[in-house]
Amino acid sequence: MPTTRRExxxxxxxxxxxxxxxxxxxxxxxxxxxxxxxxxRLQEHWWxxxxxxxxxxxxxxCVRACKTENDVPRExxxxxxxxxxxxxxxxxxxxPLVDSPNGGYDGFPELSxxxxxxxxxxxxxxCNHCAHSPCVQVCPVGAxxxxxxxxxxxxxxxxxGCRYCVQACPYGCRxxxxxxxxxxxxxxxxxxxxxxxxxxxxxxxxxxxxxxGDLKSPTDPIHEFLxxxxxxxxKPQMATGSKVYYAALDGSVR
Amino acid sequence: MxxxxxxxxxxxxxxxxxxxxxxxxxxxxxxxxxxxxxELGHFRTGALADNQSRPLVFAGREACEExxxxxxxxxxxxxHAGVGCEACHGALAxxxxxxxxxxxxxxDPKATCLxxxxxxxxxxxxxxxxDPSEHGDGQACTSCHxxxxxxxx
Numbered sequence: 001m002p003t004t005r006r007e008x009x010x011x012x013x014x015x016x017x018x019x020x021x022x023x024x025x026x027x028x029x030x031x032x033x034x035x036x037x038x039x040x041r042l043q044e045h046w047w048x049x050x051x052x053x054x055x056x057x058x059x060x061x062c063v064r065a066c067k068t069e070n071d072v073p074r075e076x077x078x079x080x081x082x083x084x085x086x087x088x089x090x091x092x093x094x095x096p097l098v099d100s101p102n103g104g105y106d107g108f109p110e111l112s113x114x115x116x117x118x119x120x121x122x123x124x125x126x127c128n129h130c131a132h133s134p135c136v137q138v139c140p141v142g143a144x145x146x147x148x149x150x151x152x153x154x155x156x157x158x159x160x161g162c163r164y165c166v167q168a169c170p171y172g173c174r175x176x177x178x179x180x181x182x183x184x185x186x187x188x189x190x191x192x193x194x195x196x197x198x199x200x201x202x203x204x205x206x207x208x209x210x211x212x213g214d215l216k217s218p219t220d221p222i223h224e225f226l227x228x229x230x231x232x233x234x235k236p237q238m239a240t241g242s243k244v245y246y247a248a249l250d251g252s253v254r
Numbered sequence: 255m256x257x258x259x260x261x262x263x264x265x266x267x268x269x270x271x272x273x274x275x276x277x278x279x280x281x282x283x284x285x286x287x288x289x290x291x292x293e294l295g296h297f298r299t300g301a302l303a304d305n306q307s308r309p310l311v312f313a314g315r316e317a318c319e320e321x322x323x324x325x326x327x328x329x330x331x332x333x334h335a336g337v338g339c340e341a342c343h344g345a346l347a348x349x350x351x352x353x354x355x356x357x358x359x360x361x362d363p364k365a366t367c368l369x370x371x372x373x374x375x376x377x378x379x380x381x382x383x384x385d386p387s388e389h390g391d392g393q394a395c396t397s398c399h400x401x402x403x404x405x406x407x
Binding site for chain 1: 288291294295296297298301302304305306307308309310311312314315336337338340341342345369370372373374375376377378381
C-alpha cells in the first residue's frame with residue numbers, strides 16, 4: 001500500500017521531534033503500553049497485595065512456588081518471598097524470637113519445647129512494591145524502577161550489580177543472583193499479572209492468606225478487604241509507600 | 255565598528271571548543287543511553303516487556319477448571335473449595351499446554367496433606383491440625399478423606 005501524504009507527514013514529524021527508537025514506538029507510547037503487552041494497559045492498574053497473618057499456616061507453598069515459577073536459586077540464601085515465624089514472649093514486643101529455616105521452603109518443624117506464655121504466628125514477606133522505593137532512589141543507572149502500574153522491577157540488561165539497592169531496601173527483599181551477578185527480586189510475577197493471572201504465591205496459597213489486588217480496579221475485592229480489616233504496612237515510619245498490606249499484624253513484627 | 259571585531263581569535267577558539275563539547279555530549283549520550291530510556295519514567299521502556307516475557311510454570315486455577323469439570327463439581331461447598339489446584343498438584347503449565355503428552359502427577363496421599371495439617375503452635379488455632387501418630391492408624395489420609403472434599407461422609 002503506498003504511503004499517503006498524511007502518514008508521511010505524521011511519521012516525518014515524529015522522526016523530527018523524537019529519537020528514531022521513540023518515533024518507532026510512538027503508537028505504543030501513546031497507548032501507554034510497551035510493545036509486547038497486548039491488551040494490557042499500564043495506566044489501568046496499580047498492583048498491591050494483602051496478607052492476612054490470621055490465615056497463614058506456614059506451609060511454605062508460596063516460597064516453593066515462587067522459586068519454581070521464577071527460577072530463583074535453590075540455595076537457602078536466595079528468596080523473592082520467604083516466611084518468618086515469630087515467637088513473642090508475653091508482653092515483650094521488643095524482643096521477639098524470629099526464625100525462618102530455609103526461608104520456610106520446607107515448612108516449619110514444630111518446636112520440641114514451645115515457649116510457655118509466648119504467642120506465635122507466621123509472617124510471609126516479599127518485596128513491598130513501595131510507591132516511593134528507597135531502592136529505586138539509590139540506583140545510579142536507572143536499572144531498577146517503579147513501573148507505571150505500581151511494580152518495582154529490575155532491568156537486568158542494565159544493572160551493574162553495584163548492590164546499592166540491596167543495602168537500601170529496608171525490608172531485605174533483594175539479592176545478587178550468583179549466576180548473572182545482577183540484582184534479583186520479586187517482580188510480583190509481572191509475567192503472570194499482565195496476562196490476567198495471579199502471582200505464583202497467591203495461586204498456591206491454600207488458605208487465601210496472600211491475595212493480589214489491583215487498587216485501580218473498582219470491582220477488585222481488595223477494596224473491601226482494606227475497609228473491613230485492620231491493616232498495617234511494615235516500617236511505616238520509613239514512608240516508603242509500601243503496597244503490601246498486612247491484616248492482624250502484631251506490633252512486634254519488624 | 256571594525257575595532258569591535260579585532261582580536262576575536264580567542265573567542266572563536268572558545269566557541270569552537272564549546273561546540274565540540276556539545277557535539278561530543280550528544281554523540282556520547284546517543285551511544286550510552288539505551289533506546290526507549292525515559293519514555294515512561296527513569297527506565298528503559300523495553301524492561302517492562304523483558305519482565306513480561308518469562309514463560310508460565312503454574313497454569314492457574316482457571317486453566318485447570320476448563321477441562322476438569324468433575325473435580326470442580328466435587329470441590330463445590332467443601333473445605334478445600336478455595337484451595338488452588340496447583341497448591342497440592344504442583345506446577346502444571348506444561349500439562350495445561352499439552353495435556354496429551356505431559357501427565358500430571360498424583361500427589362502423595364499423606365505427605366501432601368501434612369504440609370498444611372501437621373500441628374504447629376504458630377498456626378491459627380481455628381485451622382484443622384492433625385497429628386498422624388494419634389489419628390488415622392498410620393494409613394494414607396485418602397483412605398477415609400476425599401482430598402477434593404475432605405469431610406468424611
